[in-house]
């Protein structure tokens with residue numbers, strides 16, 4: 001199969017028929033997804049529905065069983081592609097264990113710019129401090145991750161992902177390991193980053209956030225994207241019974 | 257800075273202080289009683305007189321001390337060289353065992369074989385094999401010095417242990433850390449060097465220090481090859497004086513050498529535990 005003809009409005013990320021199993025357990029059964037430039041796409045779905053798996057496949061942290069993923073028109077699932085080079089263009093923040101505990105906040109942020117992108121130390125640190133300043137953490141540049149609150153640590157992780165100016169930012173439930181009062185500060189940062197024009201694909205359980213900040217909401221169920229569209233449609237007037245069931249459970253859990 | 261405290265807190269603090277004083281006294285008293293029982297028990301043993309003469313002769317001890325110290329200096333030099341080599345070799349073996357990819361299969365196999373063989377072999381046997389077997393080969397360029405051969409045997413055995421300690425440390429680093437590093441675009445090697453290894457080394461510092469304590473006394477085993485170290489000196493002196501006191505002198509010196517390292521190991525363990533508890537979540 002050849003690359004699709006690059007349209008004028010080529011999506012930053014295009015996923016077609018993505019299939020992934022762990023052993024005998026199929027997790028993704030043919031996912032199709034486009035993420036256009038400067039858009040925020042959120043993935044919702046029950047726990048275990050494969051949101052993390054999808055993000056890990058996009059970042060080539062997992063090998064796909066079938067299907068293709070294009071980043072800026074390049075088929076990154078081609079085994080001849082240098083996976084490290086692809087990852088350099090993608091920023092990722094996971095749910096937990098993001099920061100390196102043996103490095104200070106500043107060193108966490110400057111590690112990739114210096115070691116991967118060849119930026120010299122002075123410039124990398126200057127940029128890192130500017131980024132930290134934006135999230136009000138410039139004073140903690142020399143602190144170690146275990147001296148930060150969960151929210152501060154997660155915001156640092158987001159800043160670290162942004163420090164290399166990625167084409168695409170993947171966020172995997174960046175707030176679900178946090179106490180409720182810390183969720184707000186992290187989501188505020190994500191919102192700010194999105195308004196700055198970053199292209200974002202994020203898995204989240206925060207329906208309120210998906211509703212207000214996302215351009216597209218995708219509902220993942222049984223290994224396929226059952227429904228996708230603008231948040232008003234998917235979250236307010238879903239077409240599928242499964243989507244309605246899921247949203248009812250979310251409402252019952254008090255998360256909408 | 258310190259805000260004035262309430263009366264309740266003042267009372268609580270004074271109570272805690274008095275409890276603290278009491279605990280100190282109890283500890284001192286119980287130690288004294290225990291020591292007294294031990295001393296009295298030993299001294300009143302029927303053979304005490306003779307034992308004291310042959311093991312704790314102050315005159316012999318005084319004469320033995322400078323010579324045993326001289327021997328200990330050799331042990332110390334062997335220790336430093338061995339410790340450095342063991343750390344380096346152990347780390348290399350551990351890293352080679354974690355290499356991935358089919359090309360490295362023979363290397364991985366070889367390293368596994370190495371750790372299996374040398375962890376299983378008694379040190380004393382290897383000392384004999386290398387100390388007496390290698391010179392017997394009469395190979396050109398191979399050292400025949402007893403000290404070098406003895407140190408080689410010790411390094412081979414200890415490196416196998418330390419390699420396993422390092423490997424455990426590498427495996428104890430949470431896999432998400434590797435994923436986070438790869439996600440940042442770091443290569444496999446950069447990830448190992450910049451993210452995994454620093455954390456692994458930090459995690460295994462306490463067990464490594466314990467191995468160092470063991471190594472400190474095991475360097476005394478080079479005496480079986482005839483190297484004139486502290487133990488060998490004690491052996492010679494005890495033969496010439498027909499008295500065991502020189503051995504006691506050597507033993508005390510080895511123990512004194514081990515105490516600082518043992519304390520350091522305790523301190524590192526306590527610090528590691530504190531840090532683990534502090535940074536529990538992230």
Ligand SMILES: Nc1ncnc2c1ncn2[C@@H]1O[C@H](COP(=O)(O)OP(=O)(O)OP(=O)(O)O)[C@@H](O)[C@H]1O
Nearest residue numbers: 022027045046047048049050051052053054173203
């Ligand atoms: N490394 C793995 N090995 C085996 N099975 C796995 C592995 N990772 C994930 N799975 C399984 O794949 C399925 C999807 O997992 P995934 O983490 O993608 O779900 P998720 O949608 O992100 O869930 P959550 O909302 O709880 O984070 C689950 O059933 C999980 O048990």
Ligand SMILES: [Mg+2]
Nearest residue numbers: 051052172173
């Ligand atoms: Mg997940």
